[in-house]
Amino acid sequence: MSCAVWWVRRDLRLADNQALQAALGHGEQIVPLFILDPKLLDSPKASPRRNAFLMAGLRALKADIERLGGRLLIRRGDPAQELPRVVAESGATAVFAEEDFSSYARRRDSQLRRQGVPLQLTAGLTIQAPDLISKADGTPYTVFTPFSRAWKSRSPLDLLQPLPVPAQIRVPEHLDSLPIPAEAAQDPPHFPAGEAEAINRLHAFLQGPTSPVDQYHERRDRPDLDGTSQLSPYYRFGMLSARTAAAAVADLVRQRGERQGADVWLNELIWREFYISILANFPHVSRRSFRPQFDRIAWVNDPVSFDAWCQGKSGYPIVDAAMRQLRQTGWMHNRSRMIAASFLVKHLLIDWRWGERYFMQQLIDGDPAANNGGWQWVAGTGTDAAPYFRIFNPILQSKKFDPSADYIRRWLPELSAVPLKYIHEPWRMPAPIQRQSGCRLGIEYPAPIVDHAAARERALAAYRQAKSSALPGI
DNA sequence: TTTTGAGTTGTTCGA
DNA sequence: GTCGAACAACTCAAA
Numbered sequence: 001m002s003c004a005v006w007w008v009r010r011d012l013r014l015a016d017n018q019a020l021q022a023a024l025g026h027g028e029q030i031v032p033l034f035i036l037d038p039k040l041l042d043s044p045k046a047s048p049r050r051n052a053f054l055m056a057g058l059r060a061l062k063a064d065i066e067r068l069g070g071r072l073l074i075r076r077g078d079p080a081q082e083l084p085r086v087v088a089e090s091g092a093t094a095v096f097a098e099e100d101f102s103s104y105a106r107r108r109d110s111q112l113r114r115q116g117v118p119l120q121l122t123a124g125l126t127i128q129a130p131d132l133i134s135k136a137d138g139t140p141y142t143v144f145t146p147f148s149r150a151w152k153s154r155s156p157l158d159l160l161q162p163l164p165v166p167a168q169i170r171v172p173e174h175l176d177s178l179p180i181p182a183e184a185a186q187d188p189p190h191f192p193a194g195e196a197e198a199i200n201r202l203h204a205f206l207q208g209p210t211s212p213v214d215q216y217h218e219r220r221d222r223p224d225l226d227g228t229s230q231l232s233p234y235y236r237f238g239m240l241s242a243r244t245a246a247a248a249v250a251d252l253v254r255q256r257g258e259r260q261g262a263d264v265w266l267n268e269l270i271w272r273e274f275y276i277s278i279l280a281n282f283p284h285v286s287r288r289s290f291r292p293q294f295d296r297i298a299w300v301n302d303p304v305s306f307d308a309w310c311q312g313k314s315g316y317p318i319v320d321a322a323m324r325q326l327r328q329t330g331w332m333h334n335r336s337r338m339i340a341a342s343f344l345v346k347h348l349l350i351d352w353r354w355g356e357r358y359f360m361q362q363l364i365d366g367d368p369a370a371n372n373g374g375w376q377w378v379a380g381t382g383t384d385a386a387p388y389f390r391i392f393n394p395i396l397q398s399k400k401f402d403p404s405a406d407y408i409r410r411w412l413p414e415l416s417a418v419p420l421k422y423i424h425e426p427w428r429m430p431a432p433i434q435r436q437s438g439c440r441l442g443i444e445y446p447a448p449i450v451d452h453a454a455a456r457e458r459a460l461a462a463y464r465q466a467k468s469s470a471l472p473g474i
Numbered sequence: 475t476t477t478t479g480a481g482t483t484g485t486t487c488g489a
Numbered sequence: 490g491t492c493g494a495a496c497a498a499c500t501c502a503a504a
Contacts, residue, residue, distance in 0.1 A: 143501055390484045
């Protein structure tokens with residue numbers, strides 16, 4: 001009886017799954033397999049919370065597969081050993097998996113092929129394969145706007161056809177499976193794992209009674225509001241495919257006509273495709289700057305400041321609120337990510353890789369491509385050719401994007417009684433008001449660890465220096 | 475090959 | 490408070 005392995009990696013879904021469909025098309029039986037890879041689960045960039053989300057996702061996937069009459073096999077170890085073992089035990093003649101483009105994934109998959117494992121990679125992580133969108137001369141785009149234009153012209157939304165959930169999954173009986181480990185970290189309460197939850201969220205965002213997507217363009221930048229879809233963890237593990245999301249937006253536009261909110265939201269999906277394409281085509285970005293001259297920045301890298309930043313004790317309320325949201329929930333609003341990241345890189349002059357690693361250790365949605373792209377954008381070392389002196393002012397950002405300070409008060413209870421007039425910059429609060437509001441500087445809430453104006457000048461000087469010393473031979 | 479227009483998300487300064 | 494200019498000069502994409 002012919003048989004194929006469906007090797008699940010970061011595509012924990014039954015709908016619109018090209019690897020699954022290819023495996024089903026190969027033979028009468030399939031082996032749904034997930035390999036717990038210690039190299040990934042215990043890496044320095046792994047996160048207990050993200051691992052817990054993954055395990056919960058596996059439990060959901062297992063139940064979904066069982067509902068179709070199948071089983072999910074769990075194995076543990078190096079895929080280079082475990083995958084051939086499962087292939088031998090099952091007699092499978094092919095292995096299908098969704099292609100992933102991180103450096104580790106590429107090395108792993110090409111090694112397996114060199115070993116002779118009949119591994120076939122399918123598309124699906126992105127809507128457009130990273131090597132498909134290229135300039136006229138065949139080289140990849142490095143600027144978002146032209147990339148997005150090419151992406152849109154190559155991919156008319158009306159033509160997107162997500163694949164159905166299979167009716168039945170038949171799995172050989174005799175194969176052993178480990179249990180799904182119970183993780184030390186709790187399942188993240190804000191993000192119940194699983195494909196059903198992802199689909200519910202997608203529909204609630206697009207079509208719910210309030211249709212949040214229609215206000216997305218106005219509300220997406222406001223961390224104090226609930227204006228985003230919060231689907232990122234689900235894309236991260238493929239509990240929802242990008243194509244399903246894009247097709248749902250296309251449906252909406254067909255029903256109700258063009259909408260600004262839908263367009264801006266779709267653009268965010270294209271950003272995701274862009275950064276995956278950057279990582280795939282320029283793998284050096286995971287270790288170094290996209291632009292080599294910025295590898296010469298003289299970072300200060302003060303561990304004490306870094307620790308204060310991690311703990312949300314920088315003395316800048318908007319930065320600290322962001323970092324505490326991250327610590328407490330494993331998720332952070334996009335605007336907050338930019339503000340917090342900019343503060344670390346520009347105000348503290350700490351290497352963006354330190355921040356990148358910390359975010360990966362905390363974020364449930366932590367994705368190598370998007371996280372790296374975002375950090376390099378903030379650091380000014382990435383694909384964005386904008387001027388390096390664009391340094392966020394955390395006070396202005398705070399007043400602009402958290403005007404009532406609801407976000408600050410939510411995550412920093414010690415500031416809850418501080419008057420709005422002072423809450424964005426509590427160091428300006430007169431001593432009597434500090435006592436009155438129960439928020440004394442240096443006691444209940446820290447004094448700022450750097451002065452904005454001085455830090456800004458220092459960052460400008462460091463970047464200027466890096467640029468001028470980048471001349472060859474000097 | 476050369477030229478031209480443009481580049482997610484900004485800040486500061488001075489009128 | 491609001492507005493426009495300056496910030497500094499580079500790289501990319503496409504004609």
